[in-house]
Amino acid sequence: MARPLFLDWPVLRQLRGADPTGRGTAVMSPTTRSISPRTADADGLAHSVCPYCAVGCAQRVFHQDGRVTQIEGDPDSPVSRGRLCPKGAASEQLVNSPLRQTSVLYRRPHGTDWEELELDTALDMIADRFIEARRAHWQDTDEHGRPLRRAMGIASLGGATIDNEENYLLKKFFTAAGAIQMENQARI
Amino acid sequence: MANADCIVIEGSNMAEAHPVGFQWVMEAKKRGARVIHVDPRFTRTSANADKHIPLRSGTDVVLLGGVIRYVLENELWFDEYLKLFTNASTLVSEEYGDPEDLEGLFSGYDEETATYDNSTWAYAGDPERLAQGLPERDETLRDPRTVFQILKRHYARYTPEMVRDTCGISEADFEYLARSITENSGRDRTTCFAYALGWTQHVGGAQMIRTAGVLQLLLGNVGRPGSGIMALRGHATIQGSTDIPTLYHILPGYLPMPKAGEDDFGEYVRQIGKKEQKGFWANADVYAVNLLKAWWGDAATAENDFAFDYLPRLTGAHGTYQTVMRMLEDGVDGYFLFGQNPAVGSANGRMQRLAMSHLKWMVVRDFYMIESATWWKDGPEIETGELRAEDIATEMFYLPAANHTEKAGSFTQTQRMVQWRDKAVEPPGDAQSDLQFAFDLGNRVREKLKNSTDPRDRPILDLTWDYPVDEHGEPDAESVLAEINGRHLTGEKAGQPLSGFAEMKADGSTIGGCWIYSGVYADGVNQARRRTPGQQQDETAAEWGWAWPANRRILYNRASADGEGKPWSERKKLVWWDEEMGRWTGDDVPDFPVTKRPDDPGDPSKGGAGALSGTDAFIMQADGRGWLFAPSGLVDGPLPTHYEAPESTVPNPLYAVQNNPTRVTFQDRNNMQSPGAHSAKGETYPYVFTTYRITEHHTAGGMSRFLPYLSELQPEMYVEVSPQLAGEVGLEPYGWATVISARSAIEAKVLVTERMTPLTIGDRTVHQIGMPFHFGRGSAAIVEGDGANDLIGMMLDANTQIQNSKNNDCAIIPGRRPRGPKLLTLVDEYRRRAGLIPEDEAQVDGALGAPGPGPGHELSPHTMRGPEEATAVPTGEPSMKEMRNR
């Protein structure tokens, strides 16, 4: 591998080898000679689906050291045949964008800025408020005395990039809680 | 789609919104198919079509109605198919009255509630026979009460001249379109329609889709290779989120939410499907029991109707816009946003944000600091002085979400195919999946309520809520999928997954969270995770993912064979009857009882699948036929008929009734509407604007405007205008313009382009303005701009409760918009000119006057008008209600 530094001098390689004009093999640097794509160095490859539109293009997600390093189309897919649109091709940036907010933020009533908050505290506060809002606007019956059994104090609006399993759990829990005002992108 | 001979893309900008899907169009084009794009704008789709036909936004029913008339006048329908598979020969009730006879209204309209009683639209016949899906018919199609004759009369006035004067399409272009479609339909050929939000986001959008459905049924273009009406959906699993909905009006598998007064379980399921009717909704009880049993487990018993009374009841529409109104009335305390950005993405952004300021608390789960999370500090209403952070009591929780690579789960794509995603990495920081959030919230609420004796808490405490979790507390998504699939509770197969919904029982011995998805976990194998490479499969690629129902890829494919079960032609064969084997066979899973002979007359006494005859290809319908005329399911009429868009300044050329009489409106100062053709002052807002998406961005921008590589490709909000309009108004190319609607005003850069065409409608010229809706104002995104949705009012289609984004009216002036409170002054100035607010109304300083109505405002605040959503929309398109052979 490691040739003596002097012998690796491209001028000498030009003189010795098949590339006298120094426009090919003679001038390649050691880095170039040992180049390999980051997909080849990845720890693993997960099969995924593009999160943007509903064509359902398959993606190959390469990752290394717990970080996504590359996302590209999966040529095996009969739907997309390995192709991605610009949004799909930008998926890696969706994951690793410097603008991504990865910690909980809290804004108190009348506050003028965000504050930090522990995740666990935040989830507990939300659960308390959920119960309170449910009681505050609970409707047992309508004006004709017909059962309604519902909580009008809670509403939700979901995107359409939420997994079927997630929608299922959300629908199951919110419906059981009587929170009927659930909507999603499908109606927007 | 690649098998089509003619592709009409209308109401969709497929090349831009679905570039990867468009490869199949390009493939068909290379094979010789003709591609026609009908759209107000010349887009990247038009650039790759054989022809672009510009039309006036919102007149699709006239155009396609014109083609229907062309087919009927020139006797170009596919006669055998029509008689065999559609309700053309069915007789309609004598009480039915058509708008042609009733001056623009169907029979059964109630002025006061703005709704229809659809009982007069029913089929004619003996009630008992009707219940079995056997109405009266006249196979000669001559009876004036046949659907066919009604259709002929209904569309008689949709002439090429009418198309020219309404849509702005020349007779030559119309002829080209009509000929292209009809010449490429029949035994040997098929035409395919593709649409997207360009239809759905209209008042009357459902009827636009229906018009194409009627046309396609007439021409025999449903259930066959390269046929149909393809809905192009814009989100990864928007199909999945209606199948397993987070929508107020349905439960998983399109079972309707019960309404107030529906307290009897038996009655509830009969409303969905009667035991004696044809097709597979006859088993609605089975699906409902399996869902209830999946949710409430041991607490759901035959004795208590499987806890049917645990379900909350509806009293009308509770859609997102109704909820916004409720928020403004302080009727909602808490609001969850799961990866949604209504401050930018929903109609009337101003009202969305003002409504949020009335909340007690709000939870935003997203990847980035979207505008719906930061509206209280940097939203447009802060700039105008209408809101001040110090005055807003709303408590905000921002919770970071895991993205698609950081969790396992399934998406359902636009052709109903469920595809599983594997998890690649752990989510960073506090980020969590929505699955974990939902499970955790449930656990916490259940824990806090565990000692409650309040009966209202029983449904929460009795839930089956025990999913295995990993070391980070993330529930196992496959275990949820297994519950959705369902399993046997008792018997020798106890504990085993169901192989399909055919195994479901109504006695509580099986569970299944979403009957149409049953089979996705058959044999304990995650069928959605199958990834046999496409290269190793045939065109149907049945071993990639899993399509509901029962892994079927093309719906109603029985219609691809004739009355004897033979393919209509060699070119267009898909599924056929194999006499030797005594079963249906072919290149796809037959969407029909697999051993039912084509000449089987059906046994009406059996109900359900058994009652289907061998030619009842449309197994979702109670009469087994494709519906040219929809006796039920739609709230604004059994046949598509043209009404002008709510703000249109063009008088309806057909009827005195200008607008769709059932449209849903909300009256509020912030939701005013141009008088349109109702008053000369409608010309205050003389131009039509239509919103759309572009390739480089994604909906409200939450997943694109925060990404540098996408932001640089389309960095600014713009409007597209024709050179003629630019000249008329004085707009500089690539300079600024201010667009003013009755709701708000925004600024944008101007793209002056011949891609926008002024249309001649009668003696007037109609200018249309295009604008993308991806931009919003905040401070966190890489690129931002004024939001087009601020211009749009909350005005909904009654069938779908979807807003009208594609056709609103505006004024446009050169230069940037005023800053601060003066923005509101500008908007009010135009409202005054349009007569929406009195001339002498004191000028309201925005900071003081909002939210809510200003002084002297005549309209009562926050009233809503219009019917509830239709339970299901029979579009003729492959869609919702679906059954399989058992």
Next chain:
Amino acid sequence: MSLLAGPAGPAAASGWGGDQQRVGFFTDTSICIGCKACEVACKEWNRNPVDGDLEILGSSYDNTGALGANTWRHVAFVEQGRERIEAAQESGRKLVGLGMPTVGPRPPRGQTPDGDLSGTDRTPPNTQEFRWLMSSDVCKHCTNAGCLDVCPTGAIFRSEFGSVVVQSDVCNGCGTCVAACPFGVIERRDDGTVSAKVERDEDVPHAGTANKCTLCYDRLVVGEQPACSATCPTQSIRFGEHDELVDSAEDRVRALHEQGMTEARLYGANPKDGVGGTGSVFLLLDEPEVYGLPPDPQVPTKELPQMYARVGIAAAGMLAATALAFLGGRR
């Protein structure tokens, strides 16, 4: 020793021997839908910085403007009315009339794909009133590459695939290559790129060095195709063996001409042109300059021997003049 590549191809002249297969792109602009996926996939793979001022550039839907240090695939958008379309059809017809060379006669097209509709009326609806051209531009990977020839450090080299690649660990940013490219492709990367609204935790990669398309050299070495062609939804960008691509490009032009689209023409498919043919071949629907491409690019190296001769003559003249001055000045 000629400085231009011989018939064995560019790789052979650069020490790779004669049995290397040259690969490249065929970009068929007649099926480009202008989605810009190629631009994004390229930047994502190569981790190139964002370009531009994040303002609308004023050129239809194109907001990246041109190829450069950071944008290695660039999609052009051109809106044209009837007059321009007719002129393009006419100029294309003229090319046929000129009897441009064909690389050997083509066999008749292979069997038509399933579902071919020979009976369909294929006459396009007359000349359109309007069209919107889209075209994805990229480094041409010239047979005789100006940038490669003038590079003084050996940072640019000819790869075994026939492509021209910059080694950013070697380049010292002298900028000579920028001036030598007849297509305006290669460019030195400055650090003045638009930053996201948060602190960058990393500097701009390869700042101060020359940058351009590498034909995804790092992907080619393991048998993958370049990121742009892999993602292209309509296969407007195809990657493959160069000669095969040229063949299919010629077939495609012929097919389009048969359909009456006489505006179709190839760009870069002629090995006798000023750069010896390009590794990236394009099918265009108008004159090259409409897309920002030079109509008659010449590699400067072609005339370098004459220039060296001039250098020598001038130097000799200077020496002689000085000598004469001293001779004349001996007083």
Next chain:
Amino acid sequence: MSITPLDADRPPEGPRRRRRPGAGRTGRRRRSIDRLGSTDGGREQAVVEDITIDPYDSYYGRPVVKAPPWRAPIAVYLFLGGLAGGSGILATGARLTGRPVLRRTARLTALGALGVGTVALIEDLGRPERFLNMMRTLKISSPMSVGTWILGSFGAVSGVVGAIEVDRMTGERIPLGPLRPLVHGAETPAALAQAALGPLLASYTGALLGDTAVPTWAAGRKHLSALFVSSATLATGGAAMLTAPVSETRPARLLAVAGVAGDVASLHAMKASMHPLEAEPLETGRPGTMLRWAERLAVAGAVGTVLGGRHRAVAAVSGAALLAASALTRFGVLEAGLESVKDPRRVIEPQKARLAARRDAGITDDSITTVG
């Protein structure tokens, strides 16, 4: 334009090409770039706005080829490199003809000009710390590579003779130690080498600029070496007149006058050989002004040299004028090239013309545009 009474509250439209406020606020700040060659990846390249072009004869008026990122230091290098080369020959001539002061000043001029010129060259690199990579390879196809080797060799010999000169001036105080005889012994071969390499150093830059796709330079590739050599010659003469006594500078004065003649003649010949669009940048705008002044100063310097070259003051002023003329020539030519890429017509029109000319001559097989 006044649309509504609210116009006062509407912000101005603002200049079109304004940078986003805050862009670059984080990140490293863009280096301040002077007007020369601002085409680094930051995409600030000018779109010609003052030239009205049919938008379809080019792509929105954007450049077809790119200007190299060469700024003022490169012009300085071109000037000083030429001066160094010329002074090298002059010094050798002075040594051979026994003009010690001229020899000394010329050698020091060569060394100084070379030193500053090299620094300027390095300064202009994108990665100056990698300057030595220039010596990684010797590429005959690259004038820059060849030139760097010439520069290096010339530098080495100039260093030797320069060191000797300084050593003499300081009374052998340079700590050469035992090497002193060796160094002094190398004077003659070094001086001859300097004379041999000097003209090449002054001349190769013609190929450096000519071997590009920049329209004005490429069109001038037949004349650039002559122009630069002439310019170097007159500068050399001028420098000598400025630094050496008149008694020793008669050859330098002759050289200066010859240089001016060559300079004026070759510039005019060069312009005459070009397509008008390629010549235009040499005649208009800032580069045109610089070249006009270069010519005026050169002629004035020549006249001064001829008429008053024997008076120290006049010689000095004339010498300074000649130096300025030479510097302006280099700045002018460099900037004219950079300017010439901004208007795509300067690329497209001459190319179309030569393509048409070849077709008219019956050559139809070498177009880059073909039909199957």
